[in-house]
Amino acid sequence: MPRKMSPLLIVILALIGVGLIAQMLNNPVQLIIPVVVFGVIYLLYKFPPGGARASSAKPRSKQANRRDPQASKPKSRKNIPFRVIEGGKDDDNLPKYH
Template sequence: MSRVQGKWNGWSITILILLVIGVLFSITTNPLGFILPIVILGAIFLLYKYPPSFLQGYRRTGQSHTRVKQGRSSSAAKPKTGRPRSKTVPFRVIEGGKDDNDMPKYH
């Protein structure tokens, strides 16, 4: 007989009921301690979603005034074709000084 596991088993229902009882108890004993964080988080969300006009104006002026900084003069900006960009250095092998005879076979 195979038993199909659903979303809600006995432990899930028990934890959910205890959670609801705890939330209701905290609301009845200290309503300000429960409502105040919800109001603050709601205000932060609304300010993020719908910013005030003075913040919108600051954001738009910052985006419209983009400045381009010219780093080099026009004669120095031309690439030099006669010289390669980097030197090609061949790799060389450095012989190790570790002696394998000192090491035991099994360690």
């Protein structure tokens, strides 16, 4: 988040605040559905359902946790230096495709 807020952002946030206050004074019942929807989304974000998380993740044994992840990779990679392929460039200034 930027340390200094731009004037445009301040104006937009002020207008949002004025609009929400005016809506609450005129007809507060219309704000119930958006508040409930955002509340449910926030709760599901903070506390995800345990059934979906537990079924997808398999418990690992202690030996699997101790093993180094790099130890399982094969180290049969050869060091091959780069090769330069000699080639020539056409000296024609005309493009090949017209």
